[in-house]
Amino acid sequence: MRKDIILHLSALLILFLLEILGIFSEYHQGNFARILVLAAYGVGYNILFGYTGLLSLGHALFFSAGLYASGLSIYHLDYNIEQSLFLGICISALISLIIGFLALRTIGVSFMIVTLMFSQIAYLSILYFGSITRGDEGFVIQQSSRVFLSMDLSNPKIRYYSALLIFSLCMLINLWIAKSPFGRVLVAIRENSDRALMLGYNVKLYKLFSIIISGTISGLAGACYGILFGYVGASFAAVSYSIFPLLWVLIGGAGTVLGPLIGAIFMFYLIDYASDITDAYMIIVGVALLFVTLFARRGIIGELRFRYYKWIS
């Protein structure tokens, strides 16, 4: 229990020290800022997939809900950062509630397909309402709007700390859930939902909560991504942005708190490296997906937990 909390806090501390001691080059600092926000998205995904055992193929919907709600409100309505963040969170929570309510009428494979479909509707709608969303091209959030408590969020240092703050928040929420009785029930539903039902749990309601938490964290990550990096575009709503968090979680370890971060770091640099060599760098994603399903089902942290450190959350 103790060891576990120390482990996770030290991971955050390391991320903090890397920056404050100036170990990062500018290039890696920028990369890590992105990775941290994306890993927060992965944490959101993991709540639903890793803990509750529901495989969604449509999380880009939640990510882009946050991204567009906050981005559009800044772009069109001149919202400030607080207001737009708040709106992003509310909209993604609301959308998770609605999608959860509808999609949970199905189970198993149909759940995966239905989430994929919903996300596709969102993607196509973004393209269709191009006059508002600027479609495929997307839009830039001006540096002048990206100021929070008179801090310039486009400043690399501030941006990194903000990203770390958001990731830490999401990760700690995840850790807390993992240790709470609520989290135990989610795991029970993942392991055997029929049994959980027969122990008297309102399985549907738990699943709905799980989707709402997962979707809201994903939306928060989306909103922050737009604000910190200043760009909102339809590619973030496309299928590949639903596959990425799945992949990060699988590589890092489904149902582990640090898994999404490890997976995101790994994939980010792998893709970064591959894209220098070929335009077809997404082939890496394909190979990685096959690799984890065929040879490494538990992922990195999952394997460590299974073999050596049973106490890791």
Add this chain to the structure above:
Amino acid sequence: MDILNDELLYTENLSKNFQGITAVDKVNFKINKNEIRALIGPNGAGKTTFVSLLCGRIRASKGKVFFNGSDISNLPVYKRISSGIGYTFQITAIFSNLTVYENVALSIKNRRDKEKRSIIFEVLNKVGLLDRVSQRSGDLSYGHQRLLELAMGMAQRPKLLILDEPTQGLSDLEIENFKKLIKDFSKTMTVLLIEHNMDVVMSIADKITVLHFGKIISEGDKHSIQSDPLVQKAYLGDQC
């Protein structure tokens, strides 16, 4: 004592059709408090379906279920369970990636930590799994897994505990132990036991209900069941 007050659960014309098959056919069933009731019948008689209707895992096509004086026919599963029905599956159904402790903990709700812990240790002690509390439950032997399920059922503290073929696949020694446990359970709860092992049925059941093709064909104490020609015919089937 008021006789009406004695019955814990009863059904009225409870029926279930699966495309074409009537698995449970207008069953009127009654079970009293603190009874051990055995529900027997040949394979496919509808026993699992019947108890699934009681706890709501399957929706009835027709008929009603009354529990503890109120109509629960339209309640969802989780509400029926919280009103005091416990159920263990015919096939082993534990959370194999969780520890023994966590498995039992999941079956206890709305209690404070300390109280919870003492219940967990108490039931694990009773079924003899105390030395395995922190083991991953998937690593237990089959017999121990079935005991864990019993412990989970018991930790729920239900008014009515439904056990679907709990002794299936157990050794003779384990079955002896199991019989004692059920006897012990029945001091605090009512037990409805689906069982193929006649030795178990005859030695612990207060009363026996025989189901055949979804209908109750006989009901009574062990002597009347043993001598009922209808029951013999049902079990021997077309051979006679």
Add this chain to the structure above:
Amino acid sequence: MELGPYLLFASLEGLVHAAVLSLIALGLSLVFGVMRIVNVAHGEFFMLGAIITWWVSSFVSGNPAIGFLLALLVVPIIVGMTAVLSDWLILRHLKYDPEATIIATIGILYIIQQFALMTFGPDAKPVEQPFNIRLDLYWFGFSAYKFFVIFSAIILLLAIWLVMSKTKFGLILRATQLDSETAQAFGIPISRVYNIVFGLGAAIAAVGAILIVPIQQAHYLMGGEPLLLAFIVVIIGGLGSLKGTVAAAILIGMSDGIISVFFSPNIAKILATLLVVVVLIIKPNGLFGTTKT
């Protein structure tokens, strides 16, 4: 053009869509029906079929019909073998666990798609129509080739129906679909059947691709949209039901075609996807719902 003829034109276009869509959806539905797996890479087999058709026909100079016939001969085999190989190398080892299979087929999707990009480049590739005849339909001219597409799809669907209902092979497939364990007990070599069905599903999609590519051009990203539509068709049409699939393909293909002509392709897809949502709300256990993870 007046509304009447315009509607006729849109319907004909829609029918061409529907013809190809029913082939793609049938491949998907066959694989789902018999193997109980969702093949997310199905659209990429379609794309592969289209690109290889371009590749094959680029070898043949002179009459484009020769290239087309050559493509009909080799493309389904190449694509089918690719699918057979991916089943044999990958899916088989996952024991067709629904979740792992979906993830793996997403992996296969990216590999095939990016392989096509690497090998054939990012540009759209035109393929000449095997014959270039315009039929004068009084109000407008319509390519005879498009009628040929509709006609070929009908022939192929009939052939598949005959194989499924009248041959021993069809019987084996139906038996496996109904209950694979019992089928195995009766000596049906399940893993071989799965292997063949996975190849067959892809090959059917490839035929659809060969037919459409002279109209539509081949591109490495062309697999996504038909996959989405095929999912919609299979969910609405009913699992493993040939008639349902064809009926739904006509419904979706036609309305997609008509709405695309009158409004916008995106609106057509949004509406079709919404229709699926409605179907699933009315019939939550329909289709995929009966299989558990």
